[in-house]
Ligand code: ADP
């Protein structure tokens with residue numbers, strides 16, 4: 050195979066990739082890989098699947114962006130595992146010491162962390178605040194009582210992996226020699242299976258027993274693989290007993306993980322924290338941050354448009370922004386709402402698809418004015434209840450497809466009362482900008498209520 054490090058197209062690109070991801074990570078993951086490029090395909094040949102997965106998860110976007118920057122083309126990456134008659138059995142554990150040995154200062158565990166996933170880069174919002182604060186707490190002090198283990202769970206793309214890396218990065222920043230290991234549940238399972246095959250379970254265990262922090266991402270992959278689960282339980286107990294910190298992430302609640310009872314009671318002894326979907330304001334803040342990080346000139350109006358249409362996850366938001374950037378760069382155009390609309394057509398939530406239900410409206414308005422749910426339908430006529438009720442009726446006319454008599458029924462009133470309420474609130478919106486802002490706030494909150 051040609052020496053790709055000297056290839057005139059690849060060399061400058063790889064140099065930049067190395068610069069971005071850091072020398073240690075580059076040497077570890079790319080020196081042993083082979084790369085060849087034939088537009089638009091970049092083939093990366095690696096020793097094993099875990100290797101490829103690591104490059105894919107951590108560095109693929111950097112590689113793609115750098116290619117785009119240098120060549121103006123969007124590349125596609127193909128991963129290929131080395132095929133030899135005597136397959137070289139290589140994995141991270143065997144390579145780490147030989148790379149790390151000459152420079153004693155390199156912490157072999159550090160290379161597994163993505164240095165871009167930090168607490169500073171994570172936008173805190175009501176939907177992730179508890180998870181964020183808990184992650185900071187465990188990063189500050191080892192084995193804080195009540196926070197061990199910390200289990201972070203959420204739907205995909207909401208920041209679990211980011212927070213796990215942030216913990217690792219923060220701990221190493223304070224104490225560069227701390228033993229922090231980040232790995233995915235899948236990697237744990239394959240690491241364990243390999244130790245069985247090579248009859249090296251003792252070495253395997255020693256590695257884990259010596260840790261200060263064990264961060265296992267997507268623990269659901271360990272569940273149900275009974276031998277691995279059992280092994281994880283031993284490691285867990287050992288670390289827990291030594292007051293070392295364990296942090297896990299999962300795509301479901303600890304109760305929903307179908308694990309061995311002993312382990313599940315352990316998992317529940319710490320704090321399980323959920324990350325919820327971000328509300329509109331957070332989505333806008335995240336897009337702004339990503340825009341600044343990627344140095345992309347895109348107006349707030351377009352960002353708001355994206356934030357309104359992409360509601361499922363932060364990963365989707367990022368992906369949308371990347372997609373628009375790539376398109377605008379290649380075609381040398383300025384991003385606008387129509388461009389975003391066209392590019393994101395498949396991903397955008399259709400306004401009509403959002404089913405706003407009257408209960409959510411009552412809930413948010415009730416919260417705003419401290420009115421109980423049942424009071425919306427009661428006969429009470431005092432102003433402190435009548436006015437919020439009229440606002441809720443107005444919002445129901447604006448935000449749902451219900452007819453006036455249907456809305457009347459939802460509030461235990463007739464349709465003329467709804468018309469009166471609607472007109473009253475509308476008048477006030479037109480004459481009082483502060484009130485209009487208050488109403489907008491409630492509309493945003495209603496749209497952001499758990500979908
Ligand atoms: P998960 O592990 O829950 O599937 P990730 O941690 O991989 O999600 O997050 C997906 C992407 O979104 C990552 O690039 C991450 O940096 C980004 N992200 C998620 N939440 C936030 C946040 N609150 N602030 C900034 N970036 C975020």
Ligand code: MG
Nearest residue numbers: 209210211266
């Ligand atoms: Mg993840």
